[in-house]
Amino acid sequence: MPEAKRTATDVGSLSFEDALAELEQIVRGLESGQQKLEDAIAAYERGAALRRHCEAKLAEAQARVAVIVEQADGSLATRPME
Amino acid sequence: MDETRAAGNTPEYTVSEISGAVKRTLEGAFARVRVRGELTEVKRYPSGHIYFSLKDEGGKIAGIVWKSAVPRLGMVPENGVEVIATGRISAYGERSSYQLLVDRMEFAGAGALLARIEALRLRLLEEGLFEAARKRALPLLPRVIGVVSSERGAVIQDIRTTIARRFPRDVLLWPVPVQGEGAAERIAAAIAGFDAMAPGGAVPRPDVLIVARGGGSLEDLMAFNEEIVIRAAAACTIPLISAVGHETDTTLIDFVADRRAPTPTAAAEMAIPPRTELLAALAQTAARLAGGLGRLTQQCQLRLERAVRGLPDLPGLLGTARQRLDDRTERLDLALPGLLKLRRGAFALLSQRLSGALQQGMGRRQTAAGRVLARLSPAPLAALLREAAARLSGSGARLESVSPLAVLARGYALVTDPSGHPLTRAAAVAPGARLALRFADGSVAATADGKARGAARGPAQDDLLI
Numbered sequence: 409m410p411e412a413k414r415t416a417t418d419v420g421s422l423s424f425e426d427a428l429a430e431l432e433q434i435v436r437g438l439e440s441g442q443q444k445l446e447d448a449i450a451a452y453e454r455g456a457a458l459r460r461h462c463e464a465k466l467a468e469a470q471a472r473v474a475v476i477v478e479q480a481d482g483s484l485a486t487r488p489m490e
Numbered sequence: 491m492d493e494t495r496a497a498g499n500t501p502e503y504t505v506s507e508i509s510g511a512v513k514r515t516l517e518g519a520f521a522r523v524r525v526r527g528e529l530t531e532v533k534r535y536p537s538g539h540i541y542f543s544l545k546d547e548g549g550k551i552a553g554i555v556w557k558s559a560v561p562r563l564g565m566v567p568e569n570g571v572e573v574i575a576t577g578r579i580s581a582y583g584e585r586s587s588y589q590l591l592v593d594r595m596e597f598a599g600a601g602a603l604l605a606r607i608e609a610l611r612l613r614l615l616e617e618g619l620f621e622a623a624r625k626r627a628l629p630l631l632p633r634v635i636g637v638v639s640s641e642r643g644a645v646i647q648d649i650r651t652t653i654a655r656r657f658p659r660d661v662l663l664w665p666v667p668v669q670g671e672g673a674a675e676r677i678a679a680a681i682a683g684f685d686a687m688a689p690g691g692a693v694p695r696p697d698v699l700i701v702a703r704g705g706g707s708l709e710d711l712m713a714f715n716e717e718i719v720i721r722a723a724a725a726c727t728i729p730l731i732s733a734v735g736h737e738t739d740t741t742l743i744d745f746v747a748d749r750r751a752p753t754p755t756a757a758a759e760m761a762i763p764p765r766t767e768l769l770a771a772l773a774q775t776a777a778r779l780a781g782g783l784g785r786l787t788q789q790c791q792l793r794l795e796r797a798v799r800g801l802p803d804l805p806g807l808l809g810t811a812r813q814r815l816d817d818r819t820e821r822l823d824l825a826l827p828g829l830l831k832l833r834r835g836a837f838a839l840l841s842q843r844l845s846g847a848l849q850q851g852m853g854r855r856q857t858a859a860g861r862v863l864a865r866l867s868p869a870p871l872a873a874l875l876r877e878a879a880a881r882l883s884g885s886g887a888r889l890e891s892v893s894p895l896a897v898l899a900r901g902y903a904l905v906t907d908p909s910g911h912p913l914t915r916a917a918a919v920a921p922g923a924r925l926a927l928r929f930a931d932g933s934v935a936a937t938a939d940g941k942a943r944g945a946a947r948g949p950a951q952d953d954l955l956i
Contacts, residue, residue, distance in 0.1 A: 424631040428772070435775055438782025445790050452783040459776045465631065466768055471658035473650055475641060475665055476683070476693065484683070484693045489641070489663060 419457045424465040431458040506583070513581035516588055520579040525551070525590060526598050527575070532567045542567055544575060544590065553577075553590035561671050563595050565712075571606055572598040596709075603708055607715045611742055614717070619724045620745040626729045628749060628760065629697045631768070634660045635761050636696030636728065638680040641665035645702045645733075645754045652758035657765040662696055668703040674716035677701070681722040681730070698761050699726065701743060702733040702754040714741035723747060733757035898930035908935075 419427065434455040438448055474486035503511065527544030534540050538557030543550050553575060555563055567573070577592035597603040614620065635653065639645045646663055653659050664680035667673045687695040701723065703714065713719060714734045723730055723746045732747035733754045744750040751757035890896055898904065905913045906926045913919055925936045 425629060428630070428775075431775055431779070435778045435782055438786060439778065441782075441786050441789055443786065445786065448783055448786045452779060455779040456776075459772065459779065462772050463769075466765060466772065469658040469765060470660065471650075471654045473646075473661045473663065475663045476680075478683075484687070486662070486693055489646075 419454070419461045422458070422461060424462060427458045427461050427465070431455055431462065434458070509581065509583045509586045512586070513583055513588075516579050516581050522576070522578055523590075524574055524576050526572070527551070528570065528572050529567050530569055532569050540567055544573075551590055552587070553592050555592050555595070559593040562593070564671065565595050565597065567595060568606070572602040574598050600708055603712070607742060610715070610717055610720075611745065614720060614742070614746070619720065624724070624746075625748045628729045628731070630763065631657075632659065632697035632761060634662055634694045634696045635758075636684045636699045637661060637663045637702065638666055638677060638684070638699065639663065639702045639754075640668045643704055645704050648754045649700060649702065649758045652755050653762055656759065657762045657768070659762055660694065662693070669706065669710045669713055673713035674719050677713055678716075678718040678722035681719070681726050685726045685728055696728055699728050699730045700733060700751075700754070700757045700761060701730060701747070702757055703735065704754070705736040705739065711735050711739060711741050714743045719743055720746050731757045731760050895930060898928065904928040 422430070434451050437443060437451060438455070443451065473489045475489050477485045477487050479485055525544055527546050530543050530545055530550075532540065532542040538560065540555040540560060542553050542555075544553055545551075555567070565573070573595050574597075575590060575592040576594035577590050579588055580591050581588040597606070618624075635649075637646060637649055639649075641663060650661060653661060662684075664684060666676040666680050668677070681699065681701065684696055684699055687693060689695050701714075703711065711734055714732075720742050723732070723743055729748045731749045731751050732741070732743045733751040733756065734741045734743060737752035749757075749760055751760055894904065904927070905919075906928060907913060908924045908926055910926065913925070919925070919938045921938055921940055923938045925938060927934045927936050
């Protein structure tokens, strides 16, 4: 049951792209009107969770500009750009 | 004796003296020179010095770049490239050979540069480095954007402001020199360095890379045409956008990049979509999600209602049956009297029609008899008689008109022999024959007194013709 497995995936761990793609898939499924009502409600609930996740991802808007610094031991560090 | 004479006129040098003298003369006469020629026999020694020859159609000269001069040389010598080498002439005393000591080297004009770039492009193309199948899609929403560029200058500022305007994201700059000696190596190392970062490490690994440089001359952009940079970009597993020079400039990194942007600003726009657009698209998708469920629920509701309507209405059915039974009972009660009444009515109607028919038949007969009696009268007979009388009188008149007697009345006379036979020909009358002339009112006896004259045509006729 790939459907059940997919549903079990934690929404929070999805990337924006994956969440958006799955949301789109759910919307298309609902719009086709072929699902059982029970499945449709479950799909809607998952869709709503995916939407919240996407919105949260879009809300994370931070603009830090850092400059890479190669340290003596070869490891990398950053310093803020002036 | 010749030798003695020669010795007398010509100064004698030791080998060292003459080679030293030549060296001094050469170095004094050609203090600093620029020599144009094609590089050949380029060899890099472990000592760090580079040995080569410069040649053209007519000659060849050896050259050296000392290790100390290599970093400031300006280019990496390669066989087959036409260059202008700057330096001085020097002789190598031990072998009495002279050579160029070069400290600057540049491509001999744009033609030479472009020829070298084109040769490299064809080689990498052959290798399949530029194939479309190698290109990767850019992520829709990168969390971190890596930039390989100069820390100073407009490029990083353009990228920063564009990203801040569209969708604020973390930007990681790997500062590199974008032109000059060692730039290509530093750029390649920066690309490889970003690629080598472990996901989830101390420094976040970028989801997309921008390799950018502002506009410049062909020579300024050369680092982005170097094989080491192209190979680093090709090997990089992070999707890479190139934005080198102005829109009209094309460098080899553009061929190997996953996307090519005309400017650094355009590269930033490719790397990140505008946040407002993403939010609007998400809102629309959310509306479709709710709409989809709403429609489905509505459909289910409708189907339920239809199904409910389809259930049999038992009390209703019973009521109908009851009503039908009552109806039949009532009609049964009424049926027999009704039938009798109907028959009686039919009988009365028939009786009526019978008597009516009899009267009508008699009436018709009387009328017909009347018509026959009226036609039975003497008038037609009288008419017939009148008609017969008229015809008779008509016939009498015609009979009269054709009677010979009537002709005689008009003055003609009928000639007969005495026995009364009519004589119709003159020849039949002999002279002295007895004739009878019959007139209308009686007969006169006559005698013929001449012979008949042969006149076929009667004189009467001649007379008529006169």
